[in-house]
Amino acid sequence: DQQVKQNSPSLSVQEGRISILNCDYTNSMFDYFLWYKKYPAEGPTFLISISSIKDKNEDGRFTVFLNKSAKHLSLHIVPSQPGDSAVYFCACEAPGTYKYIFGTGTRLKVLA
Amino acid sequence: DAGVIQSPRHEVTEMGQEVTLRCKPISGHDYLFWYRQTMMRGLELLIYFNNNVPIDDSGMPEDRFSAKMPNASFSTLKIQPSEPRDSAVYFCASSFRTGGETQYFGPGTRLLVL
Numbered sequence: 001d002q003q004v005k006q007n008s009p010s011l012s013v014q015e016g017r018i019s020i021l022n023c024d025y026t027n028s029m030f031d032y033f034l035w036y037k038k039y040p041a042e043g044p045t046f047l048i049s050i051s052s053i054k055d056k057n058e059d060g061r062f063t064v065f066l067n068k069s070a071k072h073l074s075l076h077i078v079p080s081q082p083g084d085s086a087v088y089f090c091a092c093e094a095p096g097t098y099k100y101i102f103g104t105g106t107r108l109k110v111l112a
Numbered sequence: 113d114a115g116v117i118q119s120p121r122h123e124v125t126e127m128g129q130e131v132t133l134r135c136k137p138i139s140g141h142d143y144l145f146w147y148r149q150t151m152m153r154g155l156e157l158l159i160y161f162n163n164n165v166p167i168d169d170s171g172m173p174e175d176r177f178s179a180k181m182p183n184a185s186f187s188t189l190k191i192q193p194s195e196p197r198d199s200a201v202y203f204c205a206s207s208f209r210t211g212g213e214t215q216y217f218g219p220g221t222r223l224l225v226l
Contacts, residue, residue, distance in 0.1 A: 002153075006154075034214065036217075041219070041220075042219055042220075043116070043203055043205070043217030043218050043220050044155070044203070044217045045217065046214040046215070046216070049214065089154065089155060091155075097168070098160065098162075098167075098207075098209060099157055099160065099168065100145075100157065100215065101157070102147075102154050102155035102156070103154055104151075104153065104154035105154050105155075
């Protein structure tokens with residue numbers, strides 16, 4: 001049973017537009033949330049994170065939003081660039097465990 | 113720092129053979145994680161270590177899988193005997209936990225069991 005779901009396996013966006021990637025989770029005890037980006041033949045790399053005491057965190061073109069009541073996490077990329085084309089994984093951490101539960105990933109393609 | 117190092121990068125083997133995957137974490141990191149990536153299940157945590165001690169192996173799929181960390185700079189994940197359904201990309205990650213520290217992933221080992 002997947003505790004963390006990314007229901008869109010793929011997404012295509014025009015360069016310059018906004019990319020919105022979504023993630024839903026089931027465990028209300030998760031208290032730390034992350035997004036990782038993965039290029040082919042490479043390991044995932046950390047992108048941005050947010051703790052459960054916040055509802056928004058920004059880092060340049062990347063913003064993560066957290067809606068705890070809906071158990072929903074989203075990543076906004078504005079403006080999208082061709083170099084953003086990758087697979088994006090969301091991850092959730094249960095308190096005190098140091099374990100990340102990852103979603104299945106969303107493949108983003110930014111069209112030039 | 114060279115980052116997390118994994119070897120081999122690719123492994124092709126026949127069903128029933130023993131497979132050993134290797135990982136060198138980032139120096140100074142005291143947590144080490146082994147993950148498996150498949151299309152259907154995404155990234156799954158198999159096991160993680162703290163200061164070379166296994167903390168949680170609840171993600172290890174079967175007794176055919178075992179992992180060791182004999183010292184702070186080396187870990188192995190062994191599959192014996194291997195089966196075609198073990199074909200996946202296996203990642204090692206490490207972190208230095210002071211609270212909120214992220215995990216740094218290696219490039220992965222792509223395993224194909226024929």
